[in-house]
Amino acid sequence: MEKNITVPDIGDFDSVEVIEVLIKVGDKVNIDDPIVTLESDKSSVEVPSPLAGEITSININVGDKVSKGSLLAELKGLSRDEEKIVKHEKKLPTEDTEISASNSIDTGVKKTIKKVLPQSSSKDDIDPLETKEWIESLNAVIENDGPSRASYLLNKVVSEAYSAGLVLPDTRTTPYINTIPTELEVKSPGNQNLEKKIRAYVRWNAAAMVVRANKISSELGGHIGTFASAATLYDVGMNHFWRAKNKDFGGDLIYFQGHSAPGMYARAFLEGRLSEKQLNKFRQEVDSGGLSSYPHPWLMPKFWQFPTVSMGLGPIMGIYQARFLKYLINRGLLKDEGRKIWVFLGDGETDEPESLGAISLAAREKLDNLIFVVNCNLQRLDGPVRGNGKIIQELEGSFRGAGWNVLKVIWGSYWDPLLKADKTGLLMKRMNEVVDGEYQAMKAKGGAYVREKFFGKYPELKELVSSMTDSDIWKLNRGGHDPHKVYAAYHAAMQHQGSPTVVIAKTVKGYGMGKSGESINTTHQQKKLDVEDLLYYRDRFNVPLTDEQVKNIEYYKPAENSEEIKYLKERRKQLGGFIPERSSLAVPIKSPPKDIFESFMKSTGEKEMSTTMALVRMLTNLLRDKNVAPRLVPIIPDEARTFGMEGFFRKIGIYAHEGQKYEPEDSEQLSSYKETKSGQVLEEGITEAGAMSSWIAAATAYTNHDIEMIPVYIFYSMFGFQRIGDFAWAAGDAQARGFLIGATAGRTTLAGEGLQHQDGHSHILASTIPNCVSYDPTFSYEMAVIFREGLRRMHEKNENVFYYITAMNENYSHPEKPKGADEGILKGMYLFKEYRNKGKIKIQLMGSGTILREAIAAAKILSEEYGVDSDIWSVTSFNELRKDGMEIERKNLLNPNNKQEKSYVEKCLEKRDGPVIAVTDYIRSFSDQIRPFTEKPFYSLGTDGFGRSDTRKNLRKFFEVDKEHIVAYTLSALAKEQLLGSDSAEKAFKKYNIDKKKVFPTKL
Ligand SMILES: Cc1ncc(C[n+]2csc(CCOP(=O)(O)OP(=O)(O)O)c2C)c(N)n1
Ligand SMILES: [Mg+2]
Secondary structure (H helix, E strand, O other): EEEEEOOEEEEOOOOOEEEEEOOOOOEEEEOOOEEEEEOOOOEEEOOOOOOOEEEEEEEEOOEEEOOOOEEEEEEEEEOOOOOOOOOOOOOOOOOOOOOOOOOOOOOOOOOOOOOOOOOOOOOOOOHHHHHHHHHHHHHHHHHHHHHHHHHHHHHHHHHHHOOOOOOOOOOOOOOOOOOOOOHHHOOOOOHHHHHHHHHHHHHHHHHHHHHHHHHHOOOOOOOOOHHHHHHHHHHHHHHHHHOEOOOOOOOEEOOOOHHHHHHHHHHHOOOOOOHHHOOOOEOOOOOOOOOOOOOOOOOOOOOOOOOOOOHHHHHHHHHHHHHHHHHHHHHHOOOOOOOOEOOOOOEEEEEEEEHHHHHHHHOOOOOOEEEEEEEEEOHHHOOOOOOOOHHHHHHHHHHHHOOOEEEOOEHHHHHHHHHOOOOOOHHHHHHHHHHHHHHHHHHHHHHHHHHHHOOOHHHHHHHOOOOOOHHHHHHHHEEEHHHHHHHHHHHHHHHHHOEEEEEEEEHHHHHHHHOHHHOOOOHHOOOOOOOHHHHHHHHHOOOOHHHHHHHHHOOOOOOOOOOHHHHHHHHHHHHHOOOOOOOOOOOOOOOOOHHHHHHHOOOOOEEEEEEEHHHHHHHHHHOOOOOHHHHHHEEEOOOOOOOOOOHHHHHHEEEEEOOOOOOOOOOEEEEOOOOEEOOOOEOOOOOOHHHHHHHHHHHHHHHHHHOOOOOEEEEHHHOOOHHHHHHHHHOOOHOOOOOOEEEEEOOOOOOOOOOOOOOOOHHHHHOOOOOOOOOOOOOOOHOOOOOOOHHHHHHOOOOEEEEEEEEEOOOOOOOOOOOHHHHHHHHOOOEEEEEOOOEEEEEEEEEEOOHHHHHHHHHHHHHHHHOOEEEEEEEHHHHHHHHHHHHHHHHHHHOOOOOOOOHHHHHOOOOOOOOEEEEEEOOHHHHHHHHOOOOEEEEEEEOOOOOOOOOOOHHHHHHOOOHHHHHHHHHHHHOOOOOHHHHHHHHHHHHOOOOOOOOOOHOO
């Protein structure tokens, strides 16, 4: 049966151009195979075949204009069965099933629940007997009908009460006690005695390492207090939960709190992975063999996986890492092995907006592969985190509100009997009312102080501890230092399904440091311990070192065949290997054949387009390459339509873990909003920090998931490095590979958006990151050459660099690639055109981005009207030219006796005449970067100053980068160089109405 393929609803456009015909008569096509590519002046989109069959005729040619309903081709169905007409049918999602998130606390123990113990009456209870009956009824339901029936009844009662207008209690928080009742704690199978010893040695060696480094020089710094508070939190994970990557398993991913790095080194030392010599070189990284101050994959590429020390980045990167892991699984690129992402953060660190900024996304995405551990030692650097409040309660409220499973680990086991004996409920009341500032002071001041200040407030509580000595009271430990409590919480976190889990653990900063730093405000900065402090620390944790050894600050490592070392290694063996460890087994991606890029090398003729459109078209082409297509990860923060990328929605789908539960408003259209579980586009919403975190996850998938991915994150260039610069720095550290595309770039090219949008400096910011390779191309062939090389360098050759490319929204026609330009395009400059008319005077005119076109126009005027010839250089990367120039200059300075080498800039310019005039849409320091690498006089024009909204023409005039200013300033420069009289310049200033009294734009 013959069928027509027509243009579907293409949105707002009336008549659009056919730019590619992707079929031939006789081709067999499947449903959704692309038939033609259409392009409006903003975006390009492929039309998919609505049915399977054989093409019998083609009714359009490249260049034709078509509208909705235009006949594109005819097709013969192969057989009735195969003719599945999918004509934009109103299809409701079927592929995704909902997993309902459980809001209840999942302790990991199924079908058991603690009985509710009636508390003794408080003065608010006017009828204790009635209260008791209620509680007994509840217990009866739990016993007879089970916990879910009990929950149902409670919920029902609450909603009835709500409807009746009762003011219900605020339930954001629960009482200030552990979430998991003692009876329901799952017991650790470990040998507690050995684990305690191991922990003590790790603690000792971590502290010794810092103290030793500071003996070498107090400049070296380091931290003892942070790890001292977190040792148990890490140790329990290392001994029992964290599974390493090996040939059978992808590995759990652990984001360690940056300042606890010494603890990880100390453990690796016991494991035999680091030597004493390396420990002695803590924070001495200049000569090889040192240990980096914090987790820096760049400096320790076989050890650290995640740069976390800039506070707040770890938590949000961890969330998006967990999300990206699900993305890879849902797209069928990775097996679901139940891997977990663990993120450790400080309680002070939660002040950072980035730390908590994406927690609702984590719950919305049901990231049950994510476990946060917040180490609440109640202190940050200067003092208490919330002296007047309770950080644990505050965090519980935030995380519960966002939909997380919250597990509070506040009190250690020594408190259990007291809590059990608390018949009046007063102990819990006291726990609730004490603020963090007091809790901190209590841990700094000893048992007698706690007796008086904590228990002493109520006679009943004082009585409760009357038989305990001050030392017993002092031993009442906090949950985060109790391996049993921590084990139970981690176990529960591992079992929990349907939402992410946060373990909020209460600890003591500088735990065990005594007067030198336990719970005192200056703990964070403590890096020097005197002999007395060290002896105290040794005794506190029973480290078997003599006084002499302590004085020498010796490390302690038991013999290889000792119980402790055997146990520690055996535990790691059982868990699949060591952690942290960084490696990659990813297979490189073969670069696509040249023909994918071929169309960009030709002139577009009259046809105008922006480099953004060219890039989007290139990505569309790449989606036809079988190696590249599945690995592309387009990442967009709510700007797809701005960049003409809406065609991707339908073509490759937007990732949505629950698929699409609604019929989109625009379902009839070709670019309809299609969300799907296997979607490829990461449509991030309005979060640059989130989008960048996604990009980093994808850009490091080659090491964290052993799969090479190609992330392409497209954003307003102003909201790139300026907004997320610290993430970009972390990406460099993590050796990310991928593309960052600064779209709508250039201070005068974006035009109407004004001061906060118009970017004239992102390239300068990009240039500060050593492994970021950046380009500001003008023409589509430049973009194609650069992008292809990026694919080759990063994803085929696995170079640890990442690309920043600016793309513009100005439409113009693109010429054919000049012969042999490739090398120069990649190195940073090439000769675009030479004017060799009659003129005796010559200039070297450089430009980049859209402003190169102003330079080209200026060159024509200069030649035709003023007899000034020019060599026009398209400078694709001042940043790359500078790198080359600096390196050569250094080499020459180091070798004054050798033949001096030439920088690439010099090689290009040495045989050419005249001064350099460089003009860009960026601040002058961008082009000034290459000034030292040529002996020629050098003049820069650029867009220094705040942007503002106006037309491109007016903006270019304002910033003095339009062709008229280029002409006038060039003539003036020539006068200065005494190559021309000054009257030409003066005439030009007059002719172009250039107001010499205008204030310099930086002052306006
Ligand atoms: C973005 C950023 N700002 C500031 C710092 C400096 N800094 C290092 S540790 C610290 C305090 C950390 O407190 P907390 O998160 O509670 O961790 P703790 O050491 O108490 O476990 C600060 C402010 C940093 N590392 N990163
Ligand atoms: Mg803290």
